[in-house]
Amino acid sequence: MKRLSMDDRLAKNRFDSDDHNSHILVDKEACRSCGHRACTYCCPAERYKWDTINDKLSFDHVGCLECGNCRLICERLNQGAEGYSWNYPGQGIGIIFREG
Ligand code: SF4
Ligand code: SF4
Structure with a gap:
């Protein structure tokens, strides 16, 4: 059986994303000092x-x-540290699950 890429798997859902306004904010410069970078394996x-290459976090809210x-898992997101915030997308936008 063919192993699907993450993009293939995400494409099985429907997204109505706000491409320009992320519902999750992270300060990628400040993230350089993070001791665990747990976000890179919990998502x-x-x-x-x-x-x-650039020793920097990359984050894309589209596909969340x-x-x-x-x-x-991220104490800065959890505590709403400066430069970090987590919210659901605005009403009616975001993911629309097709399976599961
Ligand atoms: S876990 Fe939080 S602070 Fe650490 S790299 Fe990820 S977003 Fe940044
Ligand atoms: S809320 Fe979105 S960005 Fe955060 S772990 Fe879940 S899917 Fe990933």
């Missing part, structure tokens, strides 16, 4: 990646499944 949609894992 089921692989929205957080560590850019090893709104599971809340990153808010639980």
Whole structure:
């Protein structure tokens, strides 16, 4: 059986995303001092990646499944530290699950 890429799997859902206003904010410069970078392995949609070339966090809110894992695992998101915030997308936008 063919193994689907993350993009293929995400495409099985429907997204009505606000491409320009992220419902999750992270301060990528401040993230350089994070000791665990747990967001890069807790996100089921692989929205957080560590850019090893630039030694910087990369984050794309489009494709977010709104599971809340990153808010639980990142103390800065959890506590709403300066430069960090987590909210659901505005009413009526975001993910529309087709399966499961
Ligand atoms: S866990 Fe939080 S502070 Fe650490 S890299 Fe990820 S978003 Fe930044
Ligand atoms: S809410 Fe879930 S899917 Fe969205 S970015 Fe955070 S961990 Fe990833």
